[in-house]
Amino acid sequence: MQPDIAGIRKNYSRQSLSESDIDPNAIKQFAKWWQEAVDSKIDEVNAMTLATASPDGIPSARIVLLKGFSEDGFIFFTNYNSYKGKQLSENPKACLVFFWKELERQVRITGIIKKASAAESDEYFYSRPVGSQIGASVSPQSSIIESREWLEEKYAAKEKETAGQKIERPSNWGGYILTPVLIEFWQGRPSRLHDRFEYSLQETGIWKAERLAP
Numbered sequence: 001m002q003p004d005i006a007g008i009r010k011n012y013s014r015q016s017l018s019e020s021d022i023d024p025n026a027i028k029q030f031a032k033w034w035q036e037a038v039d040s041k042i043d044e045v046n047a048m049t050l051a052t053a054s055p056d057g058i059p060s061a062r063i064v065l066l067k068g069f070s071e072d073g074f075i076f077f078t079n080y081n082s083y084k085g086k087q088l089s090e091n092p093k094a095c096l097v098f099f100w101k102e103l104e105r106q107v108r109i110t111g112i113i114k115k116a117s118a119a120e121s122d123e124y125f126y127s128r129p130v131g132s133q134i135g136a137s138v139s140p141q142s143s144i145i146e147s148r149e150w151l152e153e154k155y156a157a158k159e160k161e162t163a164g165q166k167i168e169r170p171s172n173w174g175g176y177i178l179t180p181v182l183i184e185f186w187q188g189r190p191s192r193l194h195d196r197f198e199y200s201l202q203e204t205g206i207w208k209a210e211r212l213a214p
Contacts, residue, residue: 012104012188017195019211026183026199026207027071030107033185034069037100049097050076052087060087066096067124073179074109075116077124079141080172086142088113094178104188109180116175125169133167134158184212 023029037045046066053059060083068075074096079085088094096109125133138154145151158167180201187195194214199207 010188011190012194013190014104015187016189017185017187017197022185022197022209024207024209026180026201026209027069029185029199030069030109030183033100033103033105033107037098037103037105040100040102042100042102045100047098048076049099050084051095051097052084053091053093054087055090060084066098067175073111073177075120075175075177077116077121077173077175079136079139079170080115080174081143082141084142085172088176096178106184106186108182108184108186109178110182111178111180113176113178116177118174121174122169124175125173130167133169134162136173137167137170183207189214 023032034045044065047063048066049061050064051059051061062084064076064078064084066074067077080089092113094111094113096107098105098107100106125136128136134155138158139151182201183199185197185199189195192214196212196214197209198212199209202208
């Protein structure tokens with residue numbers, strides 16, 4: 001029997017978000033919420049949805065991991081030849097979404113994407129476990145492969161080939177930085193009267209925060 005999907009609901013009541021709570025700077029407001037999420041011991045707190053689109057507007061979304069943020073933007077790493085990498089090369093606009101259900105919070109970040117520097121990509125690549133370095137080297141991400149065994153054979157061969165050696169970062173693997181132009185902070189509230197604040201980056205470089213209807 002099909003469950004009553006329409007009847008699934010939750011009344012949010014943990015916290016509120018008011019004009020007096022928010023920082024004038026959107027990145028500083030994110031940093032505040034980020035630290036509270038970290039302190040809450042949320043599992044995979046850095047998991048975020050990355051939404052991209054082709055030039056003709058066909059959307060695609062998947063979960064990736066945030067690996068850093070600053071006033072310059074939000075950084076993640078992937079295979080440049082993956083489906084998302086191809087979409088980003090054709091249409092360098094994207095959106096990130098964090099959903100921290102334990103805090104009844106969501107953050108939506110829209111912006112422009114560019115590749116991270118080779119130095120930034122190297123630094124992160126060599127901080128990863130060797131197994132992850134090998135995996136990134138042998139996986140033709142998003143391509144059709146013949147079997148799991150084929151992939152494991154490629155991994156085993158690379159592991160044997162590079163035993164005791166430094167693994168070179170593949171030129172088609174590295175970081176992306178999303179420079180935000182719009183950031184929305186959503187705090188769940190009772191009766192679906194949620195608190196929402198949208199920050200838009202002005203030409204002056206100053207963030208403008210406005211309350212949105214839930």
